[in-house]
Amino acid sequence: MGDFIKRNLDGDGVDRRGFLKCMAWAGTGAFCVIQGGVLKSFSMSDMARMSKSDKANMKGELSFVQISDSHIGFDKPANPDVTATLREAIAKINALPEPPAFILHTGDLSHLSKASEFDTLDQALKSLRTDKIFYVPGEHDVLNDNGQQFHERFGKDSKGDGWYSFDQKGTHFIGLVNVMNLKAGGLGSLGHDQLEWIEDDVKNLKASTPIVVFAHIPLWSVYPQWGWGTDDSEQALGYLKRFGSVTVLNGHIHQTMQKVEGNVVFHTAMSTAFPQPQPGTAPSPGPMKVPAEKLRSVLGITNVNFVRGKHTLAVVDSPLDGPSVTSQFHLGQPDFDSAMAGS
Amino acid sequence: MCAGLLGAAAWGATSHARYSVSAAAAENGATQVKIDNFSFEPKEITVSAGTQVTWVNADDVPHTVVSNDNKFKSKALDTDDRFSFTFAQPGTYEYFCSVHPKMTARVIVK
Numbered sequence: 001m002g003d004f005i006k007r008n009l010d011g012d013g014v015d016r017r018g019f020l021k022c023m024a025w026a027g028t029g030a031f032c033v034i035q036g037g038v039l040k041s042f043s044m045s046d047m048a049r050m051s052k053s054d055k056a057n058m059k060g061e062l063s064f065v066q067i068s069d070s071h072i073g074f075d076k077p078a079n080p081d082v083t084a085t086l087r088e089a090i091a092k093i094n095a096l097p098e099p100p101a102f103i104l105h106t107g108d109l110s111h112l113s114k115a116s117e118f119d120t121l122d123q124a125l126k127s128l129r130t131d132k133i134f135y136v137p138g139e140h141d142v143l144n145d146n147g148q149q150f151h152e153r154f155g156k157d158s159k160g161d162g163w164y165s166f167d168q169k170g171t172h173f174i175g176l177v178n179v180m181n182l183k184a185g186g187l188g189s190l191g192h193d194q195l196e197w198i199e200d201d202v203k204n205l206k207a208s209t210p211i212v213v214f215a216h217i218p219l220w221s222v223y224p225q226w227g228w229g230t231d232d233s234e235q236a237l238g239y240l241k242r243f244g245s246v247t248v249l250n251g252h253i254h255q256t257m258q259k260v261e262g263n264v265v266f267h268t269a270m271s272t273a274f275p276q277p278q279p280g281t282a283p284s285p286g287p288m289k290v291p292a293e294k295l296r297s298v299l300g301i302t303n304v305n306f307v308r309g310k311h312t313l314a315v316v317d318s319p320l321d322g323p324s325v326t327s328q329f330h331l332g333q334p335d336f337d338s339a340m341a342g343s
Numbered sequence: 344m345c346a347g348l349l350g351a352a353a354w355g356a357t358s359h360a361r362y363s364v365s366a367a368a369a370e371n372g373a374t375q376v377k378i379d380n381f382s383f384e385p386k387e388i389t390v391s392a393g394t395q396v397t398w399v400n401a402d403d404v405p406h407t408v409v410s411n412d413n414k415f416k417s418k419a420l421d422t423d424d425r426f427s428f429t430f431a432q433p434g435t436y437e438y439f440c441s442v443h444p445k446m447t448a449r450v451i452v453k
Binding site for chain 2: 074076111112113139140143144182183184185186187224225226227283284285286287
């Protein structure tokens with residue numbers, strides 16, 4: 001954590017020292033704000049109860065929400081009604097004091113790539129009070145038809161197998177597809193054509209341009225034994241090395257994880273449908289079965305409190321049912337401490 | 344979770360032995376591969392030419408059965424869905440789940 005954008009590495013005149021480095025995960029979505037090129041995220045519940053001064057503090061140049069892994073069509077334990085939990089996530093987003101500029105959905109909209117599942121998701125997301133939703137497919141969205149249906153409905157303006165980029169208020173967003181043409185024994189894959197496109201897509205950008213990359217399967221090696229990684233992600237990230245701020249947002253693993261490597265922050269979001277086990281803690285990465293009354297405690301909600309100028313960040317994981325866990329990050333040091341405290 | 348682990352391991356061990364024996368003995372008989380806990384069980388089976396092999400998905404998530412060189416390819420199999428393929432020619436057939444490519448296995452046809 002300590003080496004995260006500590007100094008002005010690219011000589012662009014932007015001093016990032018002193019910016020707070022925040023990251024957080026909400027059970028049903030993360031609210032992200034780009035401030036001075038550094039992405040911060042807040043839980044939806046946190047946003048709803050923020051004071052005016054808090055809101056003023058977090059008001060960035062750009063805000064958006066990430067949701068992931070809706071798995072519409074899944075109907076087994078621990079969540080027989082994944083549409084209901086998606087609607088809860090939507091309600092939380094709609095309750096935000098500042099409407100997000102757009103939503104990112106990082107894949108697995110559906111469970112079985114069925115037209116009816118895509119219909120249900122589409123209908124549910126229509127109630128979102130936002131102008132635009134950007135999608136990338138998960139492996140569950142491209143079953144049987146090589147992703148044709150997904151691309152026709154959710155990726156019309158994309159290139160190749162569904163990748164694309166866009167700019168929002170000085171930040172460059174890159175949506176990638178790493179769930180197609182997977183090879184026996186391998187992990188997620190971007191493929192040669194997409195890698196070439198990435199190199200070309202960023203070549204004329206200034207190194208000071210904040211970059212946000214989003215894709216379904218993690219673009220870092222979370223747990224290769226379970227396929228939680230992408231074979232050629234290093235090459236893709238190589239094209240982004242010269243940028244001062246790169247944020248990588250993924251889904252797929254149905255739990256929050258974070259990692260900082262140089263100027264790159266990696267996040268994974270929780271699912272709106274069901275949890276998956278922590279790496280290696282179960283015979284397989286299949287859906288984690290929890291008692292019905294525990295479902296929302298597993299999904300949980302995360303509050304992030306940041307203090308300007310004090311180089312500290314408190315991440316409060318608040319499940320709907322159960323005690324909160326507070327992690328405090330001391331920034332500007334080689335390592336961060338994670339203090340656990342019930343509240 | 345421990346019980347599940349032990350159960351799966353025990354099932355895999357017994358089924359492997361059973362299928363090897365029965366498949367070798369069977370003349371054009373059918374045999375089955377179970378998809379469970381993100382793995383094909385048994386991971387390797389040996390059958391005689393002309394045997395029909397059936398895969399059954401016992402997982403809560405969809406899987407596929409796809410030959411590495413595209414000799415056979417199932418649709419996505421939801422829970423309890425089946426896929427069958429008859430192996431006419433002797434050879435070693437490597438296959439995997441195209442949704443979860445870490446899942447690999449083989450059918451040896453004699």
